[in-house]
Amino acid sequence: MxxxxxxxxxxxxxxxxxxxxxxxxxxxxxxxxxxxxxxxxxxxxxxxxxxxxxxxxxxxFPKEKVTGEHFVCNKKDIPVGGGRSFIIQGSDIPYLLIHLEDGSFKAYEQKCTHLSCSVYYKKGTGQIVCPCHNGYFNASDGSVMAGPPPRKLPQLQVIVKGDKLFVTAPSIESV
Amino acid sequence: MSNFRTNQNKSNTNKINVILSAVIVILVLNVALQIWLLYTALNYTLDNDTGVATTAFFGSLLIFFICAGMIYYLPEGEIRKKNNLFSPSLQKKDEKLRQ
Known part of the structure; x- marks a missing residue:
């Protein structure tokens, strides 16, 4: 059995x-x-x-915020419609400072929110362009206009003191 | 002893097949929902909105428990049932052999 x-x-x-x-x-x-x-x-x-x-x-482990004001360059260093890349001390995030045709200065992260390609300002169009997959951002507020990017470009606040340009963390209203 | 279940199984031979397909469809839908939750959580986190990530995590965890629960209802199939040492039919055979 x-x-x-x-x-x-x-x-x-x-x-x-x-x-x-x-x-x-x-x-x-x-x-x-x-x-x-x-x-x-x-x-x-x-x-x-x-x-x-x-x-x-x-x-x-939230993303570290930009603290204090950081000098970038003088006003005359960026012509109208031009841009300048910069990095804030102690950080490795590339930023882009642009001089719009209306005379204002804007600063955004230079990494596209889609796949982190480097973006640039297309002169005379009011658009920041990502050449990798044709993503278009509005240069005045960083919002997405067209293409695959899922969210707007992170922005820094630009402070003009005399002839010098500084950037700082954006105020809560502008986020 | 009632032979209701045996007769039901004989008259509806496709039942196990349908249940298995239904379980797979539900699992696929759940996984699709989880992918969407993860994508949304990532997007909002990168946009400095932490609330969405926490909610998405609890939602995803709940869906995982549902998926794990669905595995319990996977029909074994007649061939496997016969081979399974712990199946009721084999336990009956064991009991008969012991007597």
Whole structure:
């Protein structure tokens, strides 16, 4: 009697391992619907974990804000319709200071919000252009006009003191 | 003993197939929803809005629990049931052998 039970158990164990580690190639490459469903649940867990990491980054390791005023250049260094790249001390984010045709100065992050390509101001159009995938931003407020960028360009506030141009973190109203 | 379940299974042979397909469709929809949540959370976080990321995380976690729960309802299929040492049919066989 016990021998019969042992035989059944041995047979089942053999079939279980051969299902998990099949030695025929066609069985090894076969993905059944049950395996597919289990894999989807695993992917779901991965996505939940990813969302958790994003939430943790947002809440516990927020992006450092620009503090204080930083000198960029003199007014005469940027002609009307021109731009100048700069980096704030202690940071590695590239920024773009532009002189619009209406005489105002604007400063934005130079990384496109789509895939971080370098953007530039297209003279006379009022548009900041990303050449990689044809993304267009409004030069007066950084909002997206066309193309794949999902959000507006982060902006810095420009302060004009005499002939000198400074940048600082944007005031809350302008964010 | 009632033979209702056996008769039902014999008359509706496609049942397991339909349940399995339905579970897969629900799982795919859930995963699509999670991808959308992750994309939105990333976008808002990069735009310095942290509230959305937290809400999206709890939503995503809830969906994951639903997906894990759906796995419980995956039908085993007759062939696997026979091979499964813990299946009710095999336990009955075991009991018979023990007697």
């Amino acid at each position: 016990n021998k019969d039970i042992k035989n059944i158990k041995d047979k089942n164990e053999e079939e279980t391992w051969s299902q998990d580690f099949p030695f025929h190639k066609q069985n090894a490459t076969l993905v059944g619907r049950r395996e597919f469903a289990k894999m989807l649940a695993l992917v779901s867990g991965g996505l939940a974990l990813g969302s958790g990491l994003v939430a943790a980054k947002a809440n516990f």
